[in-house]
Amino acid sequence: MKNFKPESKTEFKAQLYTRIGKLMLDNPFIAASGTCGYGTEYADILPPEKWGALVLKTVTVKQRDGNKPPRCCETDSGMLNSIGLANCGIEQFTKEKLPEFIKKFPNAKPVVSIAGETTEEFVLLTGKLAESKGINAIELNFSCPNVSKGGIHFGADTSSAQEAVKECRKTTQLPIWVKISPTAPDPVKIASICMESGADAIVASNTVPGMVIDIWKEKPILGNITGGLSGPAIFPISLRVAYLIAKSIPGIPLIGCGGVSNADKAIQFILAGCSAVEIGTAVFRSPNILYKFMEEIKSYMEKMGYSKIDDFKGKAL
Amino acid sequence: MKKIETGKLAVIKNIANSLTYLKIKIEGNGENYAPGNFITILPPASSARFLRRPFSVAGISDGSIELIIKSIGPVTESLASLTQGTEIEIMGPLGNSYQIPENIKKLWMIGGGTGIASILFLNSLRSGNSVCIDKVLWAGKTKGALPSMELFAPQLEIFKKNIAFATDDGSAGEKGRAPEVLLQWLEKEHNPDAIVSCGPREMMKEIKKIADKRAIPTWFSMEEFMACGSGACAGCAVPSPYGSMCSSSYLKVCSEGPVFKSSEVIL
Ligand SMILES: Cc1cc2nc3c(=O)[nH]c(=O)nc-3n(C[C@H](O)[C@H](O)[C@H](O)COP(=O)(O)OP(=O)(O)OC[C@H]3O[C@@H](n4cnc5c(N)ncnc54)[C@H](O)[C@@H]3O)c2cc1C
Ligand SMILES: Cc1cc2nc3c(=O)[nH]c(=O)nc-3n(C[C@H](O)[C@H](O)[C@H](O)COP(=O)(O)O)c2cc1C
Ligand code: FES
Numbered sequence: 001m002k003n004f005k006p007e008s009k010t011e012f013k014a015q016l017y018t019r020i021g022k023l024m025l026d027n028p029f030i031a032a033s034g035t036c037g038y039g040t041e042y043a044d045i046l047p048p049e050k051w052g053a054l055v056l057k058t059v060t061v062k063q064r065d066g067n068k069p070p071r072c073c074e075t076d077s078g079m080l081n082s083i084g085l086a087n088c089g090i091e092q093f094t095k096e097k098l099p100e101f102i103k104k105f106p107n108a109k110p111v112v113s114i115a116g117e118t119t120e121e122f123v124l125l126t127g128k129l130a131e132s133k134g135i136n137a138i139e140l141n142f143s144c145p146n147v148s149k150g151g152i153h154f155g156a157d158t159s160s161a162q163e164a165v166k167e168c169r170k171t172t173q174l175p176i177w178v179k180i181s182p183t184a185p186d187p188v189k190i191a192s193i194c195m196e197s198g199a200d201a202i203v204a205s206n207t208v209p210g211m212v213i214d215i216w217k218e219k220p221i222l223g224n225i226t227g228g229l230s231g232p233a234i235f236p237i238s239l240r241v242a243y244l245i246a247k248s249i250p251g252i253p254l255i256g257c258g259g260v261s262n263a264d265k266a267i268q269f270i271l272a273g274c275s276a277v278e279i280g281t282a283v284f285r286s287p288n289i290l291y292k293f294m295e296e297i298k299s300y301m302e303k304m305g306y307s308k309i310d311d312f313k314g315k316a317l
Numbered sequence: 318m319k320k321i322e323t324g325k326l327a328v329i330k331n332i333a334n335s336l337t338y339l340k341i342k343i344e345g346n347g348e349n350y351a352p353g354n355f356i357t358i359l360p361p362a363s364s365a366r367f368l369r370r371p372f373s374v375a376g377i378s379d380g381s382i383e384l385i386i387k388s389i390g391p392v393t394e395s396l397a398s399l400t401q402g403t404e405i406e407i408m409g410p411l412g413n414s415y416q417i418p419e420n421i422k423k424l425w426m427i428g429g430g431t432g433i434a435s436i437l438f439l440n441s442l443r444s445g446n447s448v449c450i451d452k453v454l455w456a457g458k459t460k461g462a463l464p465s466m467e468l469f470a471p472q473l474e475i476f477k478k479n480i481a482f483a484t485d486d487g488s489a490g491e492k493g494r495a496p497e498v499l500l501q502w503l504e505k506e507h508n509p510d511a512i513v514s515c516g517p518r519e520m521m522k523e524i525k526k527i528a529d530k531r532a533i534p535t536w537f538s539m540e541e542f543m544a545c546g547s548g549a550c551a552g553c554a555v556p557s558p559y560g561s562m563c564s565s566s567y568l569k570v571c572s573e574g575p576v577f578k579s580s581e582v583i584l
Contacts, residue, residue, distance in 0.1 A: 037549030041572075044318045045408070057551075065564045072544045072552040074368050079544060086551040088563040231367055261367075284544045285359070285367055287408070288321055 014301035016294065018052065018309040020275045021200035021253040023137060023175050025052035025109065028270065028309055029293050032257055032280035033058050033113040033139065033179070034083065038093075039101040045287040048101075052276055053109040056101070058141045060114070061121050063089035068223030073212060078231030078259070079281055080210055082224035085115060085144070090128050102134040110134065111177065115141040118148045119164045126171040137175040140168065140199075142190075143206045143228075155181040155190055155206075162193045169198030177255065179203035180241075182234070187241050188248045201253035203278060204242040208234050208258075231281035235259025239268055246273025247317050261285075263296030270309060271316035318349070319411055319547070326403045327381050332469055334461035335388040336431070337397040340381045341405055347377035349410055352439035353538060353576040356382060356409030357546045364395035369408065371543050371571070373434035373515070376441055376475040382407070383438075383475055387431045411546050412575045415439050415513060415536060424451045425502070425509040427495050427524060429516020430462070435538050435575075436515060437475045444477050452502070452509075453480040456495035456516070460488035496523035508533055513576075515540075522584040535579040541570040548572030556583040 016027035031048075033055040039048050048054055066086025073080055088097060093112075101110060112135050116122035122140060129135055142155030142164075154160045161178070168176055178194040180187055182205040191202045207228025214221045238258025246254055256269030257278035266277045282289055306312050328340035357369035370392045376383035388394045399405070415435070417424060424443065426436040433455045443449050457463040463482050470476040482490025483498045491498050495516065508531055514524050515538035528535040544552040554567035558580070561568055568574060568581065 035545070035550060037545075037547075041545070041547045041549035045321055063563065063565070065560070065566045066551055066554060069554050069556070069567075070542050071554060072542050072550070074366060077367065079368060081544065081550070081552060083551050086554070086564060086567070092562070281367070281544075284550070285369060286321075287545075287547070 014298045014306065015308045016297065018275045020177075020255060021175055023200075025276060027052040027294060028266065028276040029290055030055060030111070030255065030276055030278045031283060032278035033141065035280035035283050038097040039108065039110060040104060042283070042287045043105070046290055048105045049107040049109075050290055051108070053111050053136055055111040055113050055139050055278065056098070057087050058085055058113040058115045059087050059090050059093045059125065060085060061090055061116065061124060063087065063092065070221060070223055072227075073221045075210070075212055075229065076233065078229050078233035080212060080222060080227035080229055081207070082222045082227035084224065090125055094128055094132050098132055098134070109136045111137045111139050113139040113141050113179070115144040116164070117144065118146065119160070119167050122164045123167045123171050126168045129174070130172050135174055137177050137200070138168070138172060139177040139179050139203060140164065141179050141206075143179070143181040153181060153184075155184050158189055158193050161190050162197050165194045165197035165199050175200040177201045177203050179206055179257070181206050182208050182237050182241050182258065188244055191245045191252065192249055195249065195252060201255055202245060203255045203257050204245055205238050205258055208237055230258065232259050232261045235261075235265055239272055242269055242274055243272040243317070246314060263293045263300065266293060266297060267300055267312075268316075270313050273314040273317050275309065275313060319409055321406065321408045323404050323406050324382065326399055326401055326405055329399060329401060331397070332385070332464035336462070336464065337386050337388065338469075338473065339384045339386060339396065340378075341384070341407065342379075342381045343407070346380040347382060350374050350377050350382065351410070351414035352442060353412065353414035353435050354410040355412050355435075355546075355575060356407045357411065357543070358392070358396065359406035360392045361395045361399065361405075363398075364391040366391050368544060369546060371411070371540075371546055373431075373438075373538070373575075374410070375434035375437045377438070378474050382409070385431055385434045385437070408546065412571055413573070415538075415576050417443075417511065417513070417536075421510040422448050422450060423509045424449065425454070425499070425512045426451065427454045427456070427499060427512065427514040427516070429456045429495050429520045432514070432516030432538070432540075434515075436513065439513065440477055440479070441475050444479070451479060453477070454483055454495060454498055455480055456483045456498065456520070458485050460484055463489055495520050496527060499524060499527055503527070503531070511535065513538070518584055525579050525584055528579065536576055537579055537582065537584070538575045539570045539577060539582060540575065543571050546571045557581055558583060
């Protein structure tokens with residue numbers, strides 16, 4: 001006979017679901033763009049539908065080959081990358097990559113990241129995606145230069161950001177997330193302008209610019225000389241950006257990103273007002289790390305007596 | 318299908334200066350591993366490093382993965398100081414494998430430094446085939462960089478009799494760098510049906526020149542820094558004259574390689 005244990009009244013179960021604007025996710029852990037490819041690469045190790053959502057590799061209007069190698073290297077507590085937005089371009093993405101992923105993993109929640117060099121390119125990309133099925137949100141990668149404004153990053157210039165979000169908003173019904181750069185002179189201002197212009201959530205934030213030199217070859221290690229720093233090293237920087245935004249704009253749908261390597265860091269982002277977190281570099285280290293995050297966050301919630309993410313969201317503000 | 322598993326260090330031996338042989342016991346018998354494949358290892362805590370490190374599989378025996386690792390930095394150094402019985406988290410098998418057509422009976426395999434690893438695996442599988450008249454060249458800078466065959470060949474299955482050594486200074490084996498020794502071999506013997514090689518870029522570049530001149534089909538196993546090892550990040554790009562579906566000028570070493578036909582890559 002099976003050992004039958006009746007459910008006691010005090011039995012406690014932490015629920016991990018979370019809401020980002022209109023979008024409900026089963027859990028607050030999202031694979032960050034550029035680190036989970038087109039969704040299928042790690043499927044042997046971790047079924048992609050386990051993620052709350054997956055932000056696929058940033059796609060651009062044309063195929064991009066990316067930067068000169070070497071493109072990555074490890075640094076203390078993190079890594080530098082200068083991939084250079086290598087991607088297959090929107091045509092192949094919408095015709096092959098995305099439908100393939102959705103067909104194979106119909107229960108996964110793909111988010112599509114896009115980057116343009118002008119507002120028109122952002123609009124064109126958003127328009128192309130409007131014809132695709134199965135997308136849960138569009139993430140605007142604002143760490144890219146606006147060539148029509150002399151190369152200043154979309155995320156560093158309020159008027160570029162405002163225009164791009166406004167025009168994309170007119171083109172799609174899908175939730176729009178804006179991923180800002182931690183180097184924006186005033187991230188709070190950018191976040192509020194994006195929200196006023198029709199964004200549904202802010203992702204705070206992206207990699208931090210950096211470089212390293214090989215002392216024996218006496219030259220920079222990256223082929224591109226500089227790259228973006230990610231991993232545990234940038235966590236306090238990203239947390240600050242998220243915290244400042246959440247503090248200044250109460251109730252803003254916010255996603256933390258940068259340096260999350262264990263559930264502790266994810267919980268810190270949530271306490272700072274985020275509804276979810278994106279995870280990148282830590283997935284390279286452990287492609288199955290999500291299981292550990294889920295266990296650890298549940299254990300925290302049970303210890304603290306929280307039954308859902310909303311119970312402790314923003315508590316440190 | 319790749320997986321993450323925790324293996325146990327069954328054998329660890331220092332076989333030359335900064336060169337360590339490791340045998341990691343895994344679940345099952347490793348039958349899904351082929352020569353050319355690599356694994357990534359989660360850095361031991363003592364290395365204080367974050368990203369997994371790629372290593373070619375040098376052989377599979379007794380349900381264990383064999384590796385040959387050169388200590389050049391924090392992770393390789395801490396791997397070399399592990400003791401038998403230590404648990405090691407690996408992900409594999411990763412990458413493609415050598416696809417040597419059946420009609421290739423005379424294959425010359427040239428490894429520079431730890432580039433020898435995948436070649437030893439390929440050689441041990443082909444050595445069972447009596448029609449193959451293969452040769453292996455293991456090149457190193459000086460004597461200290463190469464293992465002593467007398468000491469290790471009887472103990473370790475992967476060291477077969479057809480392995481020749483060469484050093485830049487002639488302190489062990491033939492004198493000369495790998496491309497020079499290849500030229501000497503070509504003077505003495507008929508061309509091989511094909512060449513495979515893995516090692517420093519400069520070495521492979523010279524070998525490509527020599528092989529192209531004589532129209533000898535050649536495959537290279539490439540190395541590049543890797544972040545994901547699974548085709549997800551595009552971090553391990555090598556230049557290519559025609560690229561692949563997603564890129565017109567690069568290939569990904571971890572998923573489209575590490576083994577490439579010599580015409581596929583620009584060295
Ligand atoms: C497919 C593949 C197979 C490999 N097989 C073997 C093997 O069988 N045996 C072996 O000893 N090594 C092998 N390597 C190289 C090995 O991965 C590196 O030596 C290791 O990552 C170094 O780690 P570390 O922390 O000790 O040193 P780090 O401090 O990370 O590196 C030390 C130096 O080596 C350079 N380096 C680091 N990683 C690489 C790399 N992947 N390719 C080229 N240079 C690098 C760094 O730029 C630095 O200058 C392989 C690499 C690849 C990509
Ligand atoms: C190799 C690599 C490629 C990346 N590519 C992209 C990209 O295409 N688009 C994007 O918005 N962010 C990209 N990022 C940034 C990550 O999505 C993430 O914002 C950043 O790495 C910080 O998070 P982490 O510390 O958890 O990695 C990339 C990061 C890495 C390491
Ligand atoms: S290492 Fe990430 S694609 Fe090759």
